[in-house]
Amino acid sequence: MHNPTQAIYIVADIGGTNARFAWVRADKRDLNGIEKFPCADFPLFVEAVRAYINRGHAESVAGICLAVAGPVEQDWIDLPNNHWAFSRRELEQQLGMPVTIINDFSAQVLSIAALREDALHWIGEPRPATDQPGVTAVLGPGTGLGVSGMMPSGEIIPSEGGHVGFAPTTRHQSQLLDVLWTRYERVSVERLLSGMGLANLYWANARLLGQEKELPAPEVTTGARAGDTLCVQAVKDFTDILGAVAGDTALAMGAYKGVYLSGGILPQMMDVIDVNDIRRSFEFKGRFSPLCAEIPLAIIVAEHPGLVGCAQALKSS
Structure with missing residues (x-):
């Protein structure tokens, strides 16, 4: 079990069918608490994030980084292959933490150096x-x-x-x-x-x-x-x-x-x-x-x- 006083970050890979979550410590980047949720189970994306947090993986969250299957240049994120759409600014307000959003295949190419x-x-x-x-x-x-x-x-x-x-x-x-x-x-x-x-x-x-x-x-x-x-x-x-x-x-x-x-x-x-x-x-x-x-x-x-x-x-x- 991780130290609940240490700030951690949530990472999430949001595809058209499934949303995968994990958490990483601020000082390390090893994946912990990996979970996969069907996107169809949650009408709103923020509900999926809260469901992950409520599983007890993340008591002190300093921020979240999302990889999403779609364009990420604008504030409004509308995923072409599932029903989720949201504002990054509103998501930050709802979760009370900074939100970083990258394209899912930007995440794929970033992963290569660490594989x-x-x-x-x-x-x-x-x-x-x-x-x-x-x-x-x-x-x-x-x-x-x-x-x-x-x-x-x-x-x-x-x-x-x-x-x-x-x-x-x-x-x-x-x-x-x-x-x-x-x-x-x-x-x-x-x-x-x-x-x-x-x-x-x-x-x-x-x-x-x-x-x-x-x-x-x-x-x-x-x-x-x-x-x-x-x-x-x-x-x-x-x-x-x-x-x-x-x-x-x-x-x-x-x-x-x-x-x-x-x-x-x-x-x-x-x-x-x-x-x-x-x-x-x-x-x-x-x-x-x-x-x-x-x-x-x-x-x-x-x-x-x-x-x-x-x-x-x-x-x-």
Whole structure:
């Protein structure tokens, strides 16, 4: 049990589906008292924070750092993938403490420096050069698709890169896009690389076979494990498109120091995805294939990188 007289900070990673909380001591950044609450259980965000505090983890709270899945530049925070919206200033008044808010994928990119080697699953041979500055990028599928980057100076590159348009790289992907246009006026990469993305890919592949089938993302993964043909194809498409988008992100950001794949979905799919397909698509960039072949690429398999990133943000503030 921690010393109740010592000021501590709450860190929280707010996704589209779940809100994860922990606390850290003022003098250290080790995560303690980790809890996960379904966002749907709380009409207001402040109620989720109070529920965490009331669990007895945090008697003397000096402040809170939130990582949220959405833009954070304005006072009003409106999360696109869940029902919560709030004012940062009002939240400070309600809680009686300073509130720092960062983008959830800014937290992901901040976490990299603090992650142990066993928290990374490297894909391919290249590794980051520790003595060479460069841009680092993180992207990953969860309820949505997050993208962020970090400059050599440590400055975060804000991004809504998950909402760029989907660009097919094969005839099959072009056929998928034709089908998806019947469902969406515009098809962003998030429509394919997220929980809804797996479900969309399953549906679109079924339509290409003249079938009308829907399946939630967790069941698509389960079906792939069982060898279901449509589920296996959906996972294959997801993997190929993820690698391609990661390579595009590397080129767009100049992220030659490394690209890291995170989010809530990938760690749960490690047994059904072919990481070689991710690497192959990542490098399939025409004249820039040799350049992409030299870029380090890894999957973050740590359980709570968003919370680690919030702790890092407090450490640097």
